Amino acid sequence: MKHRDLLGMEDLERADIERILETANHMREVGERDVKKVPTLRGRTVVNLFFEASTRTRASFEIAGKRLSADVVNFSPSSSSLKKSESILDTARTLDAMDPDCVIVRHSVAGVPKCIADVLSAPVINAGDGAHEHPTQALLDMLTVQQEKGRIDGLTVTIVGDIAHSRVARSNIYGFRRMGAEVRVAAPPTMIPADVETLGVKAYTSLREALEGADVVMALRIQNERLVGSWFPSVREYSATFGLDRARLRFAKDDAIVMHPGPVNRGVELSHELTDDRSSVILDQVRNGVAIRMAVLYLFAGRQRGRAAAEETRP
Amino acid sequence: MLDPASERDEIADVLCVDGRIEAVGAELDGRGAEIFDAEGQWVAPGFVDLHCHLREPGQEYKEDIASGGRAAVAGGFTTVACMANTDPVNDDPATTDFILDRARNDSPARVYPVAAATKGLEGKVMTEMSALLNAGAVAFSDDGRTIMDSGVMRRVLEYSRLVDVPIIVHCEDRTLVGDGVLNEGAISTRLGLPGNPAIAEEVHVSRDIKLAELTGARLHVAHVSTAGGVEEVRRARERGISVTAEVTPHHLTLTDEAALGYDTSTKVAPPLRSAADVAACRAGLVDGSIDAIATDHAPHAQHEKEQQFTEAPHGMLGFETAAAVSLDLVRRAELSPLEWVRRLSLNPARILRRPGGSLVPGEPADVVVIDPEKRWVYDTAKGHSKSRNSPWAGQELTGRVTATFVEGKLVFHVDRGVLAP
Numbered sequence: 104m105k106h107r108d109l110l111g112m113e114d115l116e117r118a119d120i121e122r123i124l125e126t127a128n129h130m131r132e133v134g135e136r137d138v139k140k141v142p143t144l145r146g147r148t149v150v151n152l153f154f155e156a157s158t159r160t161r162a163s164f165e166i167a168g169k170r171l172s173a174d175v176v177n178f179s180p181s182s183s184s185l186k187k188s189e190s191i192l193d194t195a196r197t198l199d200a201m202d203p204d205c206v207i208v209r210h211s212v213a214g215v216p217k218c219i220a221d222v223l224s225a226p227v228i229n230a231g232d233g234a235h236e237h238p239t240q241a242l243l244d245m246l247t248v249q250q251e252k253g254r255i256d257g258l259t260v261t262i263v264g265d266i267a268h269s270r271v272a273r274s275n276i277y278g279f280r281r282m283g284a285e286v287r288v289a290a291p292p293t294m295i296p297a298d299v300e301t302l303g304v305k306a307y308t309s310l311r312e313a314l315e316g317a318d319v320v321m322a323l324r325i326q327n328e329r330l331v332g333s334w335f336p337s338v339r340e341y342s343a344t345f346g347l348d349r350a351r352l353r354f355a356k357d358d359a360i361v362m363h364p365g366p367v368n369r370g371v372e373l374s375h376e377l378t379d380d381r382s383s384v385i386l387d388q389v390r391n392g393v394a395i396r397m398a399v400l401y402l403f404a405g406r407q408r409g410r411a412a413a414e415e416t417r418p
Numbered sequence: 419m420l421d422p423a424s425e426r427d428e429i430a431d432v433l434c435v436d437g438r439i440e441a442v443g444a445e446l447d448g449r450g451a452e453i454f455d456a457e458g459q460w461v462a463p464g465f466v467d468l469h470c471h472l473r474e475p476g477q478e479y480k481e482d483i484a485s486g487g488r489a490a491v492a493g494g495f496t497t498v499a500c501m502a503n504t505d506p507v508n509d510d511p512a513t514t515d516f517i518l519d520r521a522r523n524d525s526p527a528r529v530y531p532v533a534a535a536t537k538g539l540e541g542k543v544m545t546e547m548s549a550l551l552n553a554g555a556v557a558f559s560d561d562g563r564t565i566m567d568s569g570v571m572r573r574v575l576e577y578s579r580l581v582d583v584p585i586i587v588h589c590e591d592r593t594l595v596g597d598g599v600l601n602e603g604a605i606s607t608r609l610g611l612p613g614n615p616a617i618a619e620e621v622h623v624s625r626d627i628k629l630a631e632l633t634g635a636r637l638h639v640a641h642v643s644t645a646g647g648v649e650e651v652r653r654a655r656e657r658g659i660s661v662t663a664e665v666t667p668h669h670l671t672l673t674d675e676a677a678l679g680y681d682t683s684t685k686v687a688p689p690l691r692s693a694a695d696v697a698a699c700r701a702g703l704v705d706g707s708i709d710a711i712a713t714d715h716a717p718h719a720q721h722e723k724e725q726q727f728t729e730a731p732h733g734m735l736g737f738e739t740a741a742a743v744s745l746d747l748v749r750r751a752e753l754s755p756l757e758w759v760r761r762l763s764l765n766p767a768r769i770l771r772r773p774g775g776s777l778v779p780g781e782p783a784d785v786v787v788i789d790p791e792k793r794w795v796y797d798t799a800k801g802h803s804k805s806r807n808s809p810w811a812g813q814e815l816t817g818r819v820t821a822t823f824v825e826g827k828l829v830f831h832v833d834r835g836v837l838a839p
Contacts, residue, residue, distance in 0.1 A: 192724040
């Protein structure tokens with residue numbers, strides 16, 4: 104890996120992505136064994152530093168770490184003593200003094216993993232920062248597409264939903280573009296971020312046009328209740344205009360796959376029928392999530408030990 | 419010697435007697451006088467800053483009038499106008515009096531308090547402008563607590579005609595800013611941070627200009643940052659409306675790309691904008707649509723700036739880097755040295771209608787000496803401010819203030835540091 108930390112897909116070269124996906128394929132095989140454990144990271148400490156509540160992603164990282172025999176520690180400062188009195192960087196410095204081998208960071212504000220990486224000796228894995236990036240989600244999405252389609256290069260991927268507030272969208276845009284796919288985004292105009300075309304995508308406000316010829320349709324979760332009213336009129340209106348159902352999916356290619364980072368709001372982003380029709384791919388995403396995180400931990404946490412090694416490779 | 423008031427750019431001596439400029443000319447008789455050799459450097463009227471935050475009273479952990487005054491003279495500013503967002507707010511004569519008293523005793527730079535336009539900066543009840551003026555306030559402003567209520571703003575402007583001093587406005591429509599923390603555009607999209615659109619400034623400049631036209635008040639637009647904002651001011655001036663404007667060194671030289679590493683020292687209000695906006699601000703400063711360079715010196719403690727980008731407070735230090743940073747316009751031949759000095763000294767003094775900014779005999783002997791070629795590294799730990807929040811920290815800059823005089827007295831020398839009080 105060219106970089107010490109995994110902060111975003113924007114930083115990854117095609118070769119890096121290919122290596123992670125390839126490693127994840129091996130890791131997936133570990134997950135299919137009877138004894139789902141290998142000694143790769145024995146004696147290494149992996150810290151899940153989650154400032155923002157998350158059950159699924161945290162569990163996925165925790166399982167990944169444990170399958171590699173790492174000691175996984177969960178640290179959720181938002182729920183513990185940390186309030187305004189301690190700065191983010193002080194938390195990072197405190198953690199650094201405990202000499203972890205890898206720190207997985209999630210925060211509701213963009214940029215926090217980067218700022219923590221700047222003061223930490225150990226590699227940092229971004230597990231989602233605000234509306235910035237969520238690289239392991241993009242990698243698991245790419246692994247899923249690769250399995251379903253046999254390739255990524257040359258595919259058309261349409262991402263539907265709140266692009267403006269989505270870290271999943273940004274990471275997938277960078278990742279799929281780097282791997283040679285065409286990426287489209289579709290949303291109401293208020294949910295398309297300013298100058299989105301500078302990310303190398305085409306923006307659509309017509310779902311039908313965005314879906315035409317798509318190989319992969321990715322629905323984003325409408326997460327933030329506080330956005331209702333100021334960014335779009337109502338969940339009902341969103342579902343009526345950008346919700347995916349069987350009829351609308353016909354605009355895409357016949358063999359198009361439907362993905363969702365989960366959990367699905369049934370009847371909002373995906374209709375009930377579609378959720379059930381397509382549940383196998385969506386659950387595969389979850390399964391692949393563990394494999395990707397094992398691969399990432401192996402590649403980022405497994406290669407260097409201690410402070411001295413970290414400082415050597417620091418730019 | 420560079421004196422915009424007399425349009426002089428020549429090699430000359432400057433003689434000061436009893437704190438005033440006595441004579442300016444070649445080969446003056448210096449017998450009996452103390453000689454300061456500034457050969458090969460620029461000698462100019464001391465800089466006048468229309469916009470800074472000295473944090474006293476109430477936030478002395480960030481800055482106080484003494485440290486702010488020292489940083490000011492180290493940057494060549496002999497006069498600074500400080501904003502009212504202290505704790506308590508400078509909205510009554512006692513606080514204005516306190517600031518002036520502190521300044522007299524502690525600050526090597528002259529300090530002009532800008533009082534609040536409304537009580538508590540709440541945008542509701544106007545302050546006692548006449549009493550504040552008598553206490554020493556030079557202008558009124560709610561600065562970053564932009565007055566959103568257009569009815570209140572109208573009355574503030576209308577009433578200010580009684581005292582005939584500028585109303586300084588920080589033009590950002592707060593409803594359009596929303597939770598935006600950096601310029602809305604490709605960079606905010608890439609960083610995943612909420613954007614603050616240029617239109618938030620443009621519509622507000624437009625509103626305040628309309629109200630200034632209606633009321634005949636003296637409007638001063640603080641830190642213009644957008645091409646649209648510059649254009650609004652330019653058109654208003656063409657139409658003869660009484661409006662002046664300032665721009666900061668950072669809005670003249672940095673774009674939103676400076677925030678790419680999530681460096682919170684680049685978080686300011688209004689935010690750093692696009693390259694096109696920077697070009698428009700520079701053009702506006704050159705063609706006179708924008709009168710002055712003002713620092714918006716805004717110290718914050720390190721622990722405050724070490725928060726996540728959305729939580730960190732707005733603002734960066736300005737005094738000690740303003741000259742070097744804004745000299746970029748001279749180096750790129752956009753401004754002559756004389757015109758650059760005019761925008762840092764004479765023009766701001768004229769906006770406040772105060773003496774200074776001039777080397778004409780009889781004026782206060784506030785003088786700055788600048789070595790425009792000197793290369794130096796800005797070490798915030800050795801700087802005079804109590805805070806360190808500068809995007810230029812640790813960088814090599816070109817052009818340095820080497821000496822500053824206030825009323826004929828040497829208050830800063832580059833090798834000896836701040837000398838008084």
